Amino acid sequence: MTITAEERRARILEVVRELGTVRVMELAARIGTAPVTVRRDVAAMADSGLLRRSHGAVSLPRDTSSPGPEGRPLVLGMLVPAVGSYFDEVIGGARAAAAAAGATLVLGIAPYDAADDRTQAEQLLDAGPDGLLLTPNWHPGVSPGDTSWVRDLPVPAVLVERIAPADSAAAELDSVGSDHRHGVLLALRHLRALGHESVVLAAREDTWTAHQVRAGYADGIRLLGLKPRPVVDIHRPGLDSEAIATRIAEAVGQGVRAVLVHNDQEAIQLAPLLRARGLRAPDDLALISYDDVFAALAAPPLTAVAPPKRGVGATAVELMLRRIGSGS
Incomplete structure (x- = not known):
């Protein structure tokens, strides 16, 4: 059978x-x-x-027999800004690692427009977790503000897919995240090796990852000696595809033959619009998406930068379990 x-x-x-x-x-x-x-x-x-x-x-990744306080299984709280797409895989990695360790994962969701990470974290504490995995709702390019409340948390905390500014109280926390700047550099190096001297970036501007992608693009352009191009802003994710396709077609008219798009959803929506303008990937235009959540489902499948999403979630749990085990 x-x-x-x-x-x-x-x-x-x-x-x-x-x-x-x-x-x-x-x-x-x-x-x-x-x-x-x-x-x-x-x-x-x-x-x-x-x-x-x-x-x-x-x-097994660790000794799964270690119980939490009073002999009960450990409970880990995880606060994320969204479910679906990118964070589904981060959560999946955390969930699998928690299950392997005999721990329970409890999920809290703080939407991207939520204003108070502290309140969201305190609500998650009501579930009685032994540790918190936190993805604060920090806006791109903006200071996270007062994070001194993390010092008052009654349990250990680990930042997930966030890097706190050095002068922030949150910088005292351990952090596990993808190096998105390096991911963009890898994409640009690949395109440079294919002979492209100029690459257009089309990117969102409303998330932490988007900010890191944009910063990585600026770094990569400088390091690789590529001709700089204005970033094509995606102001309204999922709704600006026609305008973005027009901007990219204009860049192609100026000699550009390579585009990096953040994220998969935007890249998949762009592909047929570019074909309608006589531009096919990869024949007329090298098109790389950033995230690799749905890239393989495009027609044809897209080349994509794949941050280690599941690995981030799993590593964050493993680090948290070490913190709980050491009493720190």
């Missing part, structure tokens, strides 16, 4: 929990699956934080 990938991976976890550490070949024999399939499963599960690989052996 054929089993699904989910059932197979659940069986892998059962065996690893039973044996503690097991080599891939023995693992494959125990679950009756080809070693090549088990290796692929183990690699995917390790990327999600469910398993740890070391020298051909597989184990």
